[in-house]
Amino acid sequence: MNFRGLFYLGSRYLTRHKARTLILVSAFTLVWLLPSLIAMVVGQVETRIRARAGETPFLLGKNGSALELVFNGLYFTKPEIQVLAFREVQAIQEGELATAIPLYSRFSAGKNRIVGTSIDYFLFRELEIESGRQLLRLGECIVGAKVAEENGIVVGDSVISSPETLFDLGGVYPLKMKVVGILGSSGTPDDTAVFVDVKTCWIIEGLGHGHDEADKLDPDKLLTTDAESGVIRVNASVVEYNEITGANVANFHFHGDTGDHPVTAAILIPHGTKEQALLKGAVAADKSLQMVSPTEEMDELFATVFSVQRVVLWILFAVGIATILIGILVFLLSNRLRKDEFRQLGMLGADLSTMRALVVYEAVFVILVSLLVSGVLLYLCSLVTPGVVRTVLAG
Amino acid sequence: MITCRHLKFAYPGERFALEIDALEIKKGEKVALVGASGCGKTTLFNLISGILIPESGDLEVFGATPSALSVSERQQFRIRTIGMVPQNFELLDYLTIRENIELPFQITSVLPDSSGIAARCEELAERSGITGQLNKFPHELSQGERQRAAICRGLIASPALILADEPTGNLDPGNQDKLVSLLLEEADRLGSTLFMITHEPELVPRFDRCIDLLKLRGEAGV
Numbered sequence: 001m002n003f004r005g006l007f008y009l010g011s012r013y014l015t016r017h018k019a020r021t022l023i024l025v026s027a028f029t030l031v032w033l034l035p036s037l038i039a040m041v042v043g044q045v046e047t048r049i050r051a052r053a054g055e056t057p058f059l060l061g062k063n064g065s066a067l068e069l070v071f072n073g074l075y076f077t078k079p080e081i082q083v084l085a086f087r088e089v090q091a092i093q094e095g096e097l098a099t100a101i102p103l104y105s106r107f108s109a110g111k112n113r114i115v116g117t118s119i120d121y122f123l124f125r126e127l128e129i130e131s132g133r134q135l136l137r138l139g140e141c142i143v144g145a146k147v148a149e150e151n152g153i154v155v156g157d158s159v160i161s162s163p164e165t166l167f168d169l170g171g172v173y174p175l176k177m178k179v180v181g182i183l184g185s186s187g188t189p190d191d192t193a194v195f196v197d198v199k200t201c202w203i204i205e206g207l208g209h210g211h212d213e214a215d216k217l218d219p220d221k222l223l224t225t226d227a228e229s230g231v232i233r234v235n236a237s238v239v240e241y242n243e244i245t246g247a248n249v250a251n252f253h254f255h256g257d258t259g260d261h262p263v264t265a266a267i268l269i270p271h272g273t274k275e276q277a278l279l280k281g282a283v284a285a286d287k288s289l290q291m292v293s294p295t296e297e298m299d300e301l302f303a304t305v306f307s308v309q310r311v312v313l314w315i316l317f318a319v320g321i322a323t324i325l326i327g328i329l330v331f332l333l334s335n336r337l338r339k340d341e342f343r344q345l346g347m348l349g350a351d352l353s354t355m356r357a358l359v360v361y362e363a364v365f366v367i368l369v370s371l372l373v374s375g376v377l378l379y380l381c382s383l384v385t386p387g388v389v390r391t392v393l394a395g
Numbered sequence: 396m397i398t399c400r401h402l403k404f405a406y407p408g409e410r411f412a413l414e415i416d417a418l419e420i421k422k423g424e425k426v427a428l429v430g431a432s433g434c435g436k437t438t439l440f441n442l443i444s445g446i447l448i449p450e451s452g453d454l455e456v457f458g459a460t461p462s463a464l465s466v467s468e469r470q471q472f473r474i475r476t477i478g479m480v481p482q483n484f485e486l487l488d489y490l491t492i493r494e495n496i497e498l499p500f501q502i503t504s505v506l507p508d509s510s511g512i513a514a515r516c517e518e519l520a521e522r523s524g525i526t527g528q529l530n531k532f533p534h535e536l537s538q539g540e541r542q543r544a545a546i547c548r549g550l551i552a553s554p555a556l557i558l559a560d561e562p563t564g565n566l567d568p569g570n571q572d573k574l575v576s577l578l579l580e581e582a583d584r585l586g587s588t589l590f591m592i593t594h595e596p597e598l599v600p601r602f603d604r605c606i607d608l609l610k611l612r613g614e615a616g617v
Contacts, residue, residue, distance in 0.1 A: 004501070004504075005501050005502040005503065005504075008501045008502075009501070009502065012489055012490060012494065013489050016489035016490075017489060340485065341487055344481070344485040344487070345502060346446075347444075347446065347473075347479055347481070347485075348474070348479070348498060348499050348502060348503075348548075349470050349471075349473060349474035349499060349502060349503040349505065350502045350503065351466070351467065351470055354502075
């Protein structure tokens, strides 16, 4: 049999046993595709995660899980982490060793995290306000691009914070916040966040509130008046404002020292190498605080991810070998079933070696087509996965 | 022509042995081969076509001695000289009837230029009454149609010798008759020698001669 004959018979056998050929090609395609796809996706996830980590020099937080602090500071997850006093952040800012940007990402508006921060955050992350303006006063918010897109929010609309527990009447009250700006898409978790001034978060938490002036209230609403201190106690019938407007903003106030109020983390940007060293020393001296490098934490995280990936790849390798062996078995069994066909071909003039070549041709065809298909699929995946990874990581 | 002298063949490890003292079939002769099952009819065909090699004796087929040829020479000789028509059609299920008929030209470069093969295929199909079935697959045809297709394949290379191994075995009497007519006509037209195994006594008179293999083997048979 010549090559023409091989091609003639081989291609007809494969095309007219479509189901068998399709199953074999699919199985081999998965064998080639899956390891490459996993490596590609992990690589892209790593690149994006590392990029955000790499852009954030240090995070300050309460002593505890460094990784949770990184996730809270970079991705606004882990809202339950221990808080630190705002005073600690102020102290670093005033010490002139670093710029300190407070972050209080504990509350939510629906499925979106409310992030209390300062204007420095937008400058630091180079976030552009696509429409509207910057935060100017309490009760205002700027929403991420995805929040606006998914909820159809435009400047002038309102966002309401979610109560922490439905039946906790003494707990966090919902606060209606006016949307004054919408961020451009950055493909980061900032797209899914609602940004407010950190003080607005404290109001959501009930550490500050607004109501009618006590000395102008109906006497029925007053409980006691301390003439010496001037403290007026009012009863529960006094309604607190659930929205901060131009008319009532002056009636909002915080009880106690705002330095005691909480934040979940702070981004620290040392002014130089020396300042960085001094800052590390200062933070290390305070056993209740930790200053972590997100890049180092991500290195540790990815060391774990890669060891898991190696295990997964080994499993896939084993599955791949099993698939190849099953494929060989399928060819061998198929050849046993085709014994009569080969005998007939031999009777017509084909010799044994060319009949073996026919089997090899079919196997090589299946392998080459599966390689080609997996290559095409991998290329298509490489076009789609950056967007998917970006969307998934954005929230 | 085919000539055998003191031909002897035995399968290794088996008691069966085929011994033929003398056999001669002339060019263009139509010969029926009869004999009880297992007496060695197919074995004789395999010896003539060079698929099996005799232990001893002389066998000459159209001027060639198969036992003196190498494996590839025997294949080339078989492709050029012999048209095989098997009992069970043995058409490849993944080829159309047309592709099955043209198969000898596709799997070997021994046969001469195949440029006129399509026309030859259609001509054979027309004479066999399966023109409308050429683009169908074997499972779509009746038994008789499949056997005609197998005959067309055996004749496609215009062989000097047609070896038909009980081609009517799976057919009803009406189809048997038509099929033998087809084989005889085609052998006549090509001037080929037809050597056909059959178990149907009523078909035998249509041949020039009938050979009973049991009688031919004489006392040597098992």
